[in-house]
Structures are given as C-alpha cells and as structure tokens.
Amino acid sequence: MKIYVPMDSAAKALGADEVAAKLAQEIAARGIEAEIVRNGTRGMIWLEPLVEIEKDGERLAYGPISEGDVAALLDGRIETLGKVEDIPFFARQTRLTFARCGLTDPLSLRDYETHGGLEGLKRATGMSQDAIIDEVKLSGLRGRGGAGFPTGIKWDTVRLAHAPQKYIVCNADEGDSGTFADRMIMEGDPFTLIEGMAIAGLGCGATKGYVYTRSEYPDAVAVMRRAIEIARGAGVLGANVLGSGKTFDMEVRVGAGAYVCGEETSLLNSLEGKRGTVRAKPPLPALEGFLGRPTVVNNVISLATVPVIFAKGAAHYANFGLGRSKGTMPIQIAGNVKQGGLFETAFGMPLGTLVNEIAGGTATGRPIKAVQVGGPLGAYLHPDQFDTPFGYEEFDGQKALIGHAGIVVFDDSADMLSMARFAMEFCAVESCGKCTPCRIGAVRGVETLDRIAEGDVNAIPLLTDLCEVMVDGSLCALGGFTPYPVMSALRHFPEDFAPKSARKEAAE
Ligand SMILES: Cc1cc2nc3c(=O)[nH]c(=O)nc-3n(C[C@H](O)[C@H](O)[C@H](O)COP(=O)(O)O)c2cc1C
Ligand code: SF4
Numbered sequence: 055m056k057i058y059v060p061m062d063s064a065a066k067a068l069g070a071d072e073v074a075a076k077l078a079q080e081i082a083a084r085g086i087e088a089e090i091v092r093n094g095t096r097g098m099i100w101l102e103p104l105v106e107i108e109k110d111g112e113r114l115a116y117g118p119i120s121e122g123d124v125a126a127l128l129d130g131r132i133e134t135l136g137k138v139e140d141i142p143f144f145a146r147q148t149r150l151t152f153a154r155c156g157l158t159d160p161l162s163l164r165d166y167e168t169h170g171g172l173e174g175l176k177r178a179t180g181m182s183q184d185a186i187i188d189e190v191k192l193s194g195l196r197g198r199g200g201a202g203f204p205t206g207i208k209w210d211t212v213r214l215a216h217a218p219q220k221y222i223v224c225n226a227d228e229g230d231s232g233t234f235a236d237r238m239i240m241e242g243d244p245f246t247l248i249e250g251m252a253i254a255g256l257g258c259g260a261t262k263g264y265v266y267t268r269s270e271y272p273d274a275v276a277v278m279r280r281a282i283e284i285a286r287g288a289g290v291l292g293a294n295v296l297g298s299g300k301t302f303d304m305e306v307r308v309g310a311g312a313y314v315c316g317e318e319t320s321l322l323n324s325l326e327g328k329r330g331t332v333r334a335k336p337p338l339p340a341l342e343g344f345l346g347r348p349t350v351v352n353n354v355i356s357l358a359t360v361p362v363i364f365a366k367g368a369a370h371y372a373n374f375g376l377g378r379s380k381g382t383m384p385i386q387i388a389g390n391v392k393q394g395g396l397f398e399t400a401f402g403m404p405l406g407t408l409v410n411e412i413a414g415g416t417a418t419g420r421p422i423k424a425v426q427v428g429g430p431l432g433a434y435l436h437p438d439q440f441d442t443p444f445g446y447e448e449f450d451g452q453k454a455l456i457g458h459a460g461i462v463v464f465d466d467s468a469d470m471l472s473m474a475r476f477a478m479e480f481c482a483v484e485s486c487g488k489c490t491p492c493r494i495g496a497v498r499g500v501e502t503l504d505r506i507a508e509g510d511v512n513a514i515p516l517l518t519d520l521c522e523v524m525v526d527g528s529l530c531a532l533g534g535f536t537p538y539p540v541m542s543a544l545r546h547f548p549e550d551f552a553p554k555s556a557r558k559e560a561a562e
Contacts, residue, residue: 094241439454
C-alpha cells in the first residue's frame with residue numbers, strides 16, 4: 055500500500071506535515087505495510103491536505119484530511135472522493151504542463167521517467183539548434199510570465215547572437231497576486247523545469263542557467279536545489295547532457311523580495327548582485343542580458359512546458375487553444391471562491407465558466423462583483439464581460455490582460471474605489487524609482503483617488519489624465535499597466551467613484 059501526502063507548501067500550510075507524521079506513527083503502531091510518498095499537490099487547494107491511498111492498483115482520494123482524521127482514515131471510516139481524475143474540477147482539465155504534478159514523487163527521477171519525463175530532452179539532443187528553435191516556434195508557445203512574447207523568436211535572437219557565453223535565466227519571482235503555478239511546479243515536478251531549461255540551453259547554445267526565485271519560496275528553493283543535484287548526478291545536467299557531448303548546468307539564486315525584481319531587466323540586475331532597478335531597452339536581454347551576455351529570460355511555466363512540446367511534438371501542443379493563444383494555460387483561481395486552485399485548460403474557456411462553474415462562485419455565497427485577472431497590473435472585469443474567452447488577444451480586446459493567469463474573485467462587498475487606490479499605492483510602494491511617471495505619478499494617483507473619495511468629482515478627469523501619462527511615459531509595465539486596474543474600476547464601477555453622500559443615499 056502507498057499513501058500519498060503532498061509536500062507542497064499550500065498543503066503544508068493546511069497541515070499536511072502533521073498528517074504525514076501521524077500516518078507514520080499509526081502505520082508503525084498497527085504494523086501496516088505501507089509506504090508514505092510525499093507528492094506534489096493535485097492543485098485542488100480546498101481539498102488539501104488531499105491524501106491518496108493506492109491499494110491493489112487503485113488510487114483513491116480523501117480530503118481534506120486533518121491529523122485527527124488519520125485513525126478513521128486507516129480504519130476505512132472516511133468516505134473517499136473517488137479517483138482524483140474523476141473529480142469534476144480535475145476531470146475538466148487538459149493537463150500538459152502539469153501532467154505529472156501531484157501524481158509522482160517530485161524528487162524521484164525514476165518516477166519522472168516512468169511518466170514520460172526526459173523524452174523531450176532525449177529528442178532534443180539529436181536535433182540541430184535550428185530544428186529545436188523551429189519546434190518551439192511551431193508550437194506557438196508564448197511567454198507565460200505576462201507579456202505573451204513568442205518564446206521561439208526570443209530563443210532565436212539568443213541563438214543568432216555571437217558571444218563566448220550565453221545564459222538561460224528562469225524567472226521564478228512570481229510576484230503577481232493570486233498566482234502560484236511557478237511554485238507549484240517547482241515543488242511538484244521540478245525535473246520538468248530542469249528539462250525545459252536544458253532544452254533551451256541546447257537550442258540557444260547556452261551552457262549555464264539560473265533559476266531566480268523569491269526568498270518567500272523556501273520549499274521550492276530546497277526542492278529545486280535537490281532536484282538539480284539529482285539531475286547532475288544522473289548526467290541530465292553537466293558536461294555531457296544525456297551523453298550528447300553538450301554542456302548545460304544550472305543553479306538556483308534567491309532574491310531579497312521586490313515585485314519589480316520580476317521584471318526581466320530588474321531581475322538581471324538583482325542576479326548580478328546590483329539593486330533591482332529596471333534597465334532601459336534596447337539593448338534587449340536576448341542580446342545583452344546577464345553580465346552583458348545574450349540571455350533568454352523566460353517564466354517557469356514557459357520553460358516547464360517545453361518538455362511536453364518536444365515529447366509529443368509541436369503540432370500536438372499547437373492543436374489546443376484558440377487563435378494565436380496556442381496550447382494550454384495553468385490558470386490559478388484565488389480570492390473569494392468556493393474552489394480555489396490550479397486549473398490547466400486549453401485557451402478559450404470563457405471567464406464566466408471559470409469563475410461560476412469551475413471555481414463554483416464565491417465562498418461567501420454573495421454575487422460576484424469583479425474579477426481581477428493578471429495580477430496587480432491586471433484589469434478588473436465586470437460580470438458583463440464573462441463571455442470573454444481566456445486568450446491573449448481576447449483579453450486585450452477588453453482592455454484587460456491574462457498576465458500569468460491569476461484570477462482573483464471579489465463579491466459585491468468589494469469597494470472598487472478602494473481597489474483602485476490599492477493599485478496606485480502598490481505601484482508607489484513597489485516602484486523602482488527609475489522613471490518619473492511611475493515614481494511620482496503613483497503617489498499623485500493615491501492622492502487623487504483620496505480626493506475622489508472625499509467627493510471631489512473634478513479629480514476624476516485628473517485621474518484619467520494621470521493614467522494616460524503613466525501608460526505612455528513609463529519605462530516598464532509597473533507604471534505603464536497600473537492604470538489598467540485603476541481605469542477598469544472607474545469604467546465598470548462608476549457608482550463606487552460617486553461622492554460619499556450620493557453613495558450613502560443610493561444605499562438607503
Ligand atoms: C513589474 C513587473 C513584474 C514582473 N514579474 C514577473 C514575474 O514575477 N514572473 C515572470 O515570469 N515575469 C514577470 N514579469 C515579466 C518579465 O519582465 C518578462 O516579460 C518575462 O519573464 C519573460 O518571460 P516569458 O516570455 O516566458 O513570459 C514582470 C514584468 C513587470 C513589468
Ligand atoms: S515604471 Fe516604475 S518600476 Fe518601471 S522603470 Fe519606471 S519607476 Fe521603475
């Protein structure tokens with residue numbers, strides 16, 4: 055018998071370690087022959103700690119399980135949820151990037167290979183750099199960190215650059231509110247990120263990689279470091295990648311924590327040991343990046359998706375999706391919802407289906423008022439926009455963005471003027487200070503929103519003007535996109551920007 059208890063941070067925060075310890079104790083006391091496997095999470099956070107028991111070839115789920123439930127669980131007195139694959143939230147997914155997450159022991163390379171791991175890298179070792187890049191271009195993969203830039207084109211720029219050293223940098227800063235896909239895959243299936251980075255290295259002619267992550271992710275850091283050691287020991291990394299004669303090695307670096315350090319040039323400064331301020335572009339990091347050398351900077355999910363593209367073929371991947379949004383997206387559902395977690399699906403599912411059916415509506419049971427998609431720089435969408443299919447262009451058409459695909463749901467008790475103020479305040483606090491529209495603009499934005507809150511309606515056109523200046527004049531998307539949440543709140547919820555006296559009357 056095998057008993058799976060996730061070692062993912064979200065599951066641990068909900069008591070998974072205590073459940074695992076109690077299970078070990080009970081198993082020993084009862085003399086049961088059972089192995090406890092610490093797997094990644096299956097992504098259904100409202101069911102964590104989700105314990106799975108595998109017996110006679112059948113793997114059944116139970117959750118949420120507390121330490122106090124362990125005896126009853128072993129007695130068979132707890133009702134099963136059935137197979138994870140049959141739970142509707144899971145059954146409706148298309149798991150390509152997250153296919154193994156939660157299924158395997160994250161630190162078992164054997165488990166990884168048994169479930170299709172390393173097939174992509176094996177294939178890539180026999181391909182030319184051109185062919186590797188063409189495969190990525192053909193897959194239609196676009197950056198999952200926010201900007202949606204075609205990954206193959208970025209890799210090609212690095213491949214074509216002449217330099218004695220090139221780098222692959224994985225952006226694992228994951229600063230967006232309501233997002234956790236990067237952490238989840240690093241903790242739940244770290245070899246897939248390693249494999250993706252190795253393929254990127256082979257394709258671009260880069261021999262060294264870095265995973266830049268945040269100090270708030272100690273578990274992900276530990277798992278990644280251990281997985282890199284294991285991969286190196288097995289010849290997946292090092293001077294002779296899978297016996298190909300090609301070199302690729304990597305390490306993890308931890309940042310001190312600043313939202314702007316997720317911006318690629320700021321990240322590179324931080325990686326070089328400098329203050330995390332944004333660099334002006336050009337030069338592009340692809341030409342002059344880490345230590346002035348050609349550098350691919352890609353998000354965790356972009357890189358972790360590369361192995362399945364090579365294992366199953368670019369056409370297979372590109373078959374999923376909608377328009378220019380090819381493949382799948384691991385959507386992270388958070389905020390005021392009944393069922394929060396990670397939901398990987400082909401692009402194209404309407405936002406309303408995601409929040410009403412998949413997330414099951416609000417946890418409070420009150421009507422949904424707004425959904426913020428794409429982190430703190432993402433727009434607030436109104437229920438009138440729920441028909442919008444989840445896709446880069448489709449969201450752009452709504453003056454919104456999908457970003458890193460974090461969805462945060464708010465019920466009708468949310469005050470959108472306060473949310474707009476929070477967006478400006480966040481920008482003011484996190485601004486790197488390099489350009490005036492953001493450094494000064496965000497502070498003036500907070501003041502202007504306070505004037506609106508005091509009933510000064512003349513401040514509304516001022517806010518609109520200020521947002522225009524921030525969009526047009528900011529050096530990076532922190533200042534440039536903060537107007538998205540602010541203006542969407544104003545556009546869709548004008549009643550929340552009315553003078554206090556009018557709001558009070560309306561409420562009475
Ligand atoms: C303020 C700011 C914060 C960002 N934070 C992240 C982040 O945490 N993770 C990430 O992958 N990209 C982040 N980005 C986007 C990166 O600059 C860059 O576009 C991305 O790492 C490129 O990888 P991709 O093409 O795979 O998406 C941020 C951008 C800005 C402007
Ligand atoms: S927009 Fe803000 S964070 Fe970006 S460069 Fe300007 S000051 Fe720095």
